[in-house]
Amino acid sequence: MPYLKTWTTVGIAAVVVAAAAIAVPVLTGGDAVPSAADRTPTATASTMPSVPDVDATALAALPEARYSAVVGGLLPVDRTVSSAEVFRLRADAPLFGSDRQHPVARFAAADFLGQPTTVVGLRHEGAWELVLTPARQELPSAADGHAAAQTAAWVPRDTLVQQATPTSHVVISTADQTVSIVSSSGQVSRSFPAGIGTSDTPTPTGVTGYLEQRYVDPAQGTGDHPIQLTSLHSSAADEPYGGSDGGLIGLHWNAAAAGAVSHGCVRLSSDGVAAIDALPLGTLVTVE
Incomplete structure (x- = not known):
């Protein structure tokens, strides 16, 4: 994992955890995402897109949707939600934008600390789950200082393992x-x-x-x-x-x-x- 520059105490940066020699972030101070008011599927089986095959080589070539990444194909989130489910990944998984046909990024099964990546799902539709991601969709400098603070994407549901839901x-x-x-x-x-x-x-x-x-x-x-x-x-x-x-x-x-x-x-x-x-x-x- 590439080393990240250490920050001052007024921002988030990256440090190395000596025991594990892992670089970690350090604190210092396109289409809109579909509504996720509940977890009830909003499309019928006949209208939902099928999950495309993404082979290992194509998956590995996708940018990782990690905290420091900017991925234009992600869905900007501009609203609040009050319910979700928590998952882990079986393995690295492709992330899709609104068309659910062409992967735009990948979720790594292990996060920047080498621990299982936490995935938060907002809504399921058949073989798909709409999940929040830790990456950006656009930089504020490219959006007049009004970039989305949160992003989402679609992931194949069979790549997820459900965990206990926070209360x-x-x-x-x-x-x-x-x-x-x-x-x-x-x-x-x-x-x-x-x-x-x-x-x-x-x-x-x-x-x-x-x-x-x-x-x-x-x-x-x-x-x-x-x-x-x-x-x-x-x-x-x-x-x-x-x-x-x-x-x-x-x-x-x-x-x-x-x-x-x-x-x-x-x-x-x-x-x-x-x-x-x-x-x-x-x-x-x-x-x-």
Whole structure:
């Protein structure tokens, strides 16, 4: 895996985990996706496209939809969702855009930490699952600072292995500057003050991502508190923190965990980080 440049504590970058010698992101501060209001198939068997064959050579040649990638064929997500299912991959899998005929990228079965990739599915249609991805569809510099913060794609459902569904989700309120854990019934179980992005480097709003991965990196000024990495990206700037992490948005500890103080990431107290850390990967994260 190529080494990623290490960032300052106000952005997300990449560091090397000494024990495993793995480069990881480090925190520092086309067609729209179809509606995913529920998981009920919206097409009949006769109208759903069949899954094309993608041989191993063609699959390996596709760009990986990882946190630092930009893949134009992905579907931009510009809305919030409240329900999803969590999966793992049986092996590397092709990702398709709106036509579901030509693969545009691949999901690697192992993520950047060498652990099983967490996949979040929004809706199934026969042999297909609409999933969120950790890659970008477009850079903010190519979209007047209004790029999609989240992307989605179609994946063959037989490449997925279903996991336990999270019973809670995370809601970040930029207006109230809080992070809340909300149950499936809509009840807030815990809420914490939070530091959010400034007006020049805002935290993206009106979108849902998911907890992609977590790791500890004291070199980034987050102490021994695990960095909670989401699949969301800055909509306003390509690399608001500097480095080459793709403008990722994370939730992490910082002594200044209140006000509009970050480059887009969400800063929390130690209690807040611990509460998010207790949630399973794949948990939805909505920013309002």
